Amino acid sequence: MLSLNAFESGMLFEQQLIEDESLLRYQACADFWRRHCYPLPRDIAQVVFDVWKGPKALLKDIDRYLQGEAPVIKAPPSQEETLASRHEQILARINQVKQQWCEAVSELEALFESSGIDRRKFNRGNQAKWIEKITAWAQEEAKNYQLPEALGKFSQRFLDERTKAGGVTPRHPLFVAIDNLLSEPLSIKDLVLTRALSEIRETVAQEKRRRGELGFDDMLSRLDAALRSESGEALAAAIRTRFPVAMIDEFQDTDPQQYRIFRRIWRHQPDTALLLIGDPKQAIYAFRGADIFTYMKARSEVxxxxxxxxxxxxxxxxxxxxxxxxxxxxxxxxxxDIPFSPVKFAQRNQSLQFKVNDVPQPAMTLWLMEGESCGSGDYQSYMAQVCATQIRDWLRAGQTGDALLMNGDASRPVRASDISVLVRSRREAALIRDALTLLAIPSVYLSNRDSVFETLEAQEMLWVLQAVMAPERENTLRSALATSMMGLTALDIETLNNDENAWDAVVEEFDGYRQMWHKRGVMPMLRALMSARNIAENLLATAGGERRLTDILHISELLQEAGSQLESEHALVRWLAQHILEPDSNASSQQLRLESDKHLVQIVTIHKSKGLEYSLVWLPFITHFPRAGSGFLSR
Incomplete structure (x- = not known):
């Protein structure tokens, strides 16, 4: 729209679209880190380092807010406040409580003895240990923001809760001071994030202007601004003339800026139509700026x-x-504004059923854990076990023809690939995979976005390449032979160590791989090594072998691609070592590839499952959800 209506939109004709701004954002973040963190005194630098190990970690926290419209800071720090002033303020607050503790500690034992504190929850033994630890901490001058875990036991709020009904609550100005200290975060995080967001966004914008480039977010911002300018009505009219009907699919995933654009062009315009198609229950792109309230506003206006x-x-x-x-x-x-509307089923699905031992199974089953309450860890372990056991029973029944998926007169046994387990996170997926593995049930996690360079196979590949490059170095070669992909036992390696001829044969073998690498490239060399050492066969004979083989082949392809652009074998080894040190899971080329999902139970995040279809679905952790942090940013 901008280029087609360059005159009305004020768009420059010579501008290049960039699809990926991630490198620009990282460079701007690294510049911010150099400007603000390098000159810091050692004590403040350590505080920053405790939160972020470097610019990459900082960028991870703010990257989503560097895209789209600038976020609104709920309670922005003062422009005059600096890291040094915030640091001094926090240390002063901590030291004040330390001083009060040292002055009052001798009074505490008598105070608690004369109170109605519940000794079942605040026993004398723990009380003495807590006081001893806090006293040791209080006698040292504060250098960081670390507080003893036991300090909260002496806050007035905590003591109020631990006092017997009708008893005398222990009270002291110290307890109120501890309450006040714990009630406000001891952090420089909001200060750094606020400055970083502002400066990095501006740096990226300046660099794009200098290069004559713009990204997708810039196109939206410029179109939005152009529609609100003096020539905005002419631009809107030109767009309507070209596109009198607009159909916006997946509207629930739009953000306020996008809706402003649609609204400005098509709303209340004769001889035009604006069709908004969406389901708010499927709103999944909040992390990209999508706003469910935008949907609700649009719905109320139509x-x-x-x-x-x-x-x-x-x-x-x-x-x-x-x-x-x-x-x-x-x-x-x-x-x-988001009502639930009951729906009908399609008549063609009337005969769909799941039968076990010839008994139709309920379409929806709710599992309840016994007992009144439990910790989240116990709950997740229990549900993972229940889920895995149920899946095992289904698969066993399927093997004997007793668990069938029915569609009219047709039926077939249940297979592992018919079953999906929906989770929220990689951690939940790991719990399910572990539970299934214990029952010898193979599974695959379809939402894995880890980098292949984070795997054991990447590290082992590095050791193998180092050995191929210098097989005469015994320690290097021994490290390669000890990798799990080689399949040798400790006894095998010890036998080689004690047999000079056998060891020389291995050195000669790896020297042959070195010559092949130099003449033909890394991929042919790795294929020859894998064939000679039966690596694929050995891996596929072990649990999880298909996953590992997939990773090895993936790394081999990445090495071949990188090798074509590097000047030597040494440079390629350095390249691999660097990527192992700094993997990038956002790079699509690095993300773990899916091993074959044939005959595997499929584990997928709820987010990724949108639009997919499975015969049998488990949601083992659906009642467990993380509490949303209040944060200090809003769109």
Missing amino acids: SAHYTLDTNWRSAPGMVNSVNKLFSQMNDAFMFR
Whole structure:
């Protein structure tokens, strides 16, 4: 739109679109780090380092806010405040409490003895240990923001909760001072983030202007600004003339800026149509700036609402179960502007069923853990075990023809690939994979975004390449032979050590790989080594071998690609070592590839499962969710 209407939009004709701004943002972040962190005194630099180890860690915290419209800081720090002044203020607060503690510690034992403190929750033995640890801390001058874990036991709020009903609560100005100290964060984080956001965004913008470049976010920002300028109506009219009808799919994932653009061009315009298609329950791109309130605002501004009333995928029992579950509350999705609308099932799915031992299974089953309450760790362990056990029982029944997926007169046994487990995170996925592995059930995590350079295979590949490059170095060669991909035992290696002829043969073998690498490249050399050492066969014979072989082949391809651009074998080894030290999981080329998902239970995040379809689905941790932090940023 900008280039087609360059005159109305004020768009420069000679500008280049850049699809990936990540390198620009990193360079700007590194510049910020050099300007502000390098000159810091050692004590303040250590405080910053305790939060972020370097510019890459800082960028990870703010990257989402460097894209799209600038975020609003809820409670911005004063422009005059510096890291040094904040640091001194925090240390002064800590030292004040330390001084009060040293002055009052001799009074505490008598104070607690004369109070109604519940000794079952605040016993004398622990009390003495806590006082001893805090006293040792209080006698040293504060140099960092670390507080003893036990300090919170002496806050007035905590002591109020630990006093017996009707008893005398221990009270002292020290306890109130501890309350006040703990109530406000002892951190420079908000100060650094606020400055970083402002300066890095400006640095990136300046660099793009200097280069004559713009990104996707810039196009939106410029179109938004152009539509609000003096020539905005002419630009909107030109766009409407070219596109009188606009159909916006997945509208729930739009942000306020995008909606302003649509609204400015098409709303209340004769002979035009603006169709907004979306489902707020599927809003998944909040991390990119999408705003569910934008959807709600748009919905309230449009009088004509049309709803799809038929589920074409699911069995009747599943559709009815979902209708029943979400009809239990008036505001099932928290906001009245997002109502739940029951749907019908498709007649073609009338005969879809899951039978075990010839008994139709409920479309939806809710598992309840026994007992009144439990910790989140116990809950997750229990549900992972229940989930894995249920899947094992289904698969066993499928092997004997007793667990069948029915569709009319047709039926087939349940297979592992029919089953999906939905999770929220990599950690939850690991819990399920571990539970399934204990029962010898193979699985695959479809949402894995780890870098292949973070794997054991990457480190082992480095040792192998180092050995190929210098097989005459015994320690280097021995390290390569000891890798798990080689499949040798400690006894095998010891036998080689004691047999000079056998060892010389291995040295000669690896020298041959070195010559092949030099003449033909790294990939042919690795293929020859893998063939001679039966690496693929050995790995596939072990648990998780397919995953490991996939990673080895992936790393081999990346090495071949990098090798074509580097001047020597030594440079390629340095390249691999550097990528192991600093893997980048955001680089698509590095992300772990999927090993074959044939005959595997599929584990996938709820986010990634959108639009996918599975016969049998487990949500083992659906009642466990992280508490959202209040944060200090908002869009």
